[in-house]
Amino acid sequence: MFDYAMGGKDNYLADREASEVVQAALPTVLAAVRENRQFMRRAVRHLLCAGVRQFLDLGCGMPGRGNVHDLAHAVDPSAAVVYVDNEPVVVTHYQALLSSSRVATALLADIRRPHDILADTEVSELIDFSRPVGIVMTAVLHYLEDEEDPAGVVKAFMSAVPAGSHLVLSHYHPEGLSAVERARTAEFAEAMGLTMAARRPDEIAVLFGDLLLLEPGLVPPPEWHPDRPQRGPTGWLLSGVARKP
Numbered sequence: 001m002f003d004y005a006m007g008g009k010d011n012y013l014a015d016r017e018a019s020e021v022v023q024a025a026l027p028t029v030l031a032a033v034r035e036n037r038q039f040m041r042r043a044v045r046h047l048l049c050a051g052v053r054q055f056l057d058l059g060c061g062m063p064g065r066g067n068v069h070d071l072a073h074a075v076d077p078s079a080a081v082v083y084v085d086n087e088p089v090v091v092t093h094y095q096a097l098l099s100s101s102r103v104a105t106a107l108l109a110d111i112r113r114p115h116d117i118l119a120d121t122e123v124s125e126l127i128d129f130s131r132p133v134g135i136v137m138t139a140v141l142h143y144l145e146d147e148e149d150p151a152g153v154v155k156a157f158m159s160a161v162p163a164g165s166h167l168v169l170s171h172y173h174p175e176g177l178s179a180v181e182r183a184r185t186a187e188f189a190e191a192m193g194l195t196m197a198a199r200r201p202d203e204i205a206v207l208f209g210d211l212l213l214l215e216p217g218l219v220p221p222p223e224w225h226p227d228r229p230q231r232g233p234t235g236w237l238l239s240g241v242a243r244k245p
Helices: 013-025 029-049 068-075 088-097 114-119 121-126 150-159 179-192 201-206
Strands: 054-058 080-085 104-108 134-138 166-172 237-243
Touching (some): 029 068, 029 166, 029 237, 054 068, 104 121, 114 150, 150 166
Parallel strands (some): 054 134
């Protein structure tokens, strides 16, 4: 469904039909997926301009146009990228895409177990934790209940990287949605067996911990360093980028 929203070809009839059902009930939802993806691309380019050459994309989702490794390798072909997802189909697609690469790979793992990911040999072979790392966590932490300690998950990853590392984060915050749209979102999430934790801005800000939130702060994705004219925010997400001092 994510791939379909991004205009990709790696989807099935069931994905397309389900996406259309969701979009009929929630007209801006597919635009929100694209909005989030565009924010990720701008944020990664910002990190590349800051000298970051290593990336962990956690909860990466299906590959599409302008993946992290595409952006990074356009600047530096030796940049290291590790994708992590707990969906085997996602990881298989990335592994096929990266089969000839020596500097990028995909790992089947659960971000709720950060120490397992950080200790994995595939990660340690590519990522030098003595140099700055870009930790990308876009549209993933709202799938974690409060009891699963999303702030602790972020802290575990950011504690493993040195000063100069950055966190790229976006999170479900349906402030711009109507009460009906919020209720429909909850219904779809329950039907799909998903958590959709609609956290307040202050609760999302807490996820950044002691990191230094870069300007313009925690904002809707189109308002984070737009590089071209943007449509108005869909009202689904807040996003931000922070640096470890």
